[in-house]
Amino acid sequence: MKQFQLSTWIYSLLLALLLAAQSADAADVVRIAVPPTVMSLPVYVATERKFFEKHQVNPVLIECSSGQDCIKALGQGKADLASSSELPVMFAAYDNNPISVLATLVTNKDDLKFLVSRNLLQNGRLSLAGKRIGYVPKSSSHYYMDxxxxxxxxxxxxxxxxxxxASELPQALQQGRVDAISIWEPMAExxxxxxxxxxxxxxAPRLYTQxxxxxxxxxxKNKHAAQVRGVMKALSEAVDYIRDYPSRAQALLLRKKMVxxxxxxxNWNEYTFRMTLQQSLVSTLQGQARWAKREGHVQNNLPKEPEYLNYIDASFLREHKSDQVDFVYR
Structure with missing residues (x-):
């Protein structure tokens, strides 16, 4: 009888320890929404090099077709963090989505491309009036098109x-369902x-720095600040790794068959990998907000554009790399 009680006690203890370990693992899980683009490279590097685990974060990557879909998943609570261009954030602010930009990871002045069917070029001149142009709504593709x-x-x-x-655009142009497309890399390629x-x-000249x-x-971020700090440290290490070992980072893109x-x-030299928060981010968001309202992409009855400083939280980056935060966020 005593042996049975001892066995039961040991079993209960082991079960409790197992459940506690599983609970701890679940508590450290961070869902990160990521679009398939070279700009997401810091997330991919941090995952492959185990930088997330180094900082006590268990990442679960959620693949999205575009940054706009990633921000949508974030707003719906289907992801904890998301990577995207600034434009989906601009639209999310108009919708009062409770999200915050933590840092810029990459900039590129030539990531967006405008591709056309060759028959639109008549004697070397481009004819676009009345033509069908494919684009991804409420994304950088949308803004670049206009x-x-x-x-x-x-x-x-x-x-x-x-x-x-975004995934439909290359084939739509090839099949003649549209006459032109506005799209980012690697979809353009x-x-x-x-x-x-x-x-x-x-x-075209470099019309837009993304x-x-x-x-x-x-x-x-309010409930799990430690995990957010861990993510930021992991991404910071990933950005440094990309700069220090570009050939290894490029090899990762090739293994993923992304480009x-x-x-x-x-195109490699067009990407600037640097973790920062610059004043130009706010200026870009404000300019895009005026474009969205002027072109009717948001409701015209909204009283005014959002205060974008309220959608940028510099505290985590300032804590980690204060010299990379512009004065406007202090």
């Missing part, structure tokens, strides 16, 4: 805008490969 059209002297209201998922000589990239940021759900070696050789 910016590009205005630069070319085309009223954005004079084209037929065709919203679709995929479209050029699919279309061959029938698809052309339209050259920032790629990590954002957090406010409820999560080609040719793309890396041609």
């Amino acid at each position: 910016t590009f059209l205005l630069f070319k002297g085309v009223d954005p209201q004079q084209v037929i805008k065709v919203p679709m998922a 995929q479209a050029l490969q699919l279309g061959g000589r029938d698809i052309v990239q339209v050259d 920032t790629f940021n990590v954002s957090v759900r406010n409820q999560f 080609s070696q040719e793309h890396i050789e041609k």
Whole structure:
């Protein structure tokens, strides 16, 4: 009888220890929404190099088709953190989503591309009025499309805008369902490969400097500040690793079959990997907010644009790298 009681006690103790360990692991889990782009490289590096685990974070990556979908998942509570360009954050602020940008991880002045069917070029001149243009709504693709059209002297209201998922755009252009697309890398490269000589990239000056940021759900950062600090430290190490060992970081992209070696050789220097919060981020958000309201992408009855400083939390980056936080956030 005593032996049975002892065995039962040992079993109960082991079960309690197992449940406690599982509970601890679950408490450290952080769901990070990530779009498949070179700009997400710091997240991929931190995952592969185990930087997250080094700082007591158990990452679960949630793949999204675009940064806009990642921010949507964040607002819906399906992710704890998300990486995206600044533009989905601008729209999220108009919707009063309780999220905050923690840091910019990457900037690029040439990540967005405007691709057209070759038959739009008539005697070397581009004809866009009345044409169907594919884009990802409420994303950097959307903003770049309008910016590009205005630069070319085309009223954005004079084209037929065709919203679709980012993953659909290359094939839609190749199949002739649209006449042009506004898209980021590596989707642009995929479209050029699919279309061959029938698809052309339209050259343009660097119209838009895209920032790629990590954002957090406010409820999560308030309840799990230690995990957020761990994520920030891991991403900081990843950014440093990319700068110190670029060939190894590039090899990771190739293993994931995200881009080609040719793309890396041609475009790598356009990416600036640096963890920071610059005043220009607020200025960009404010400019995009005015664009969104002017073009009717948000409700016109809204009283005023959001106060974007309320959607940026510099405290975590300031704690870790105070010299990388501009004065406007202090």
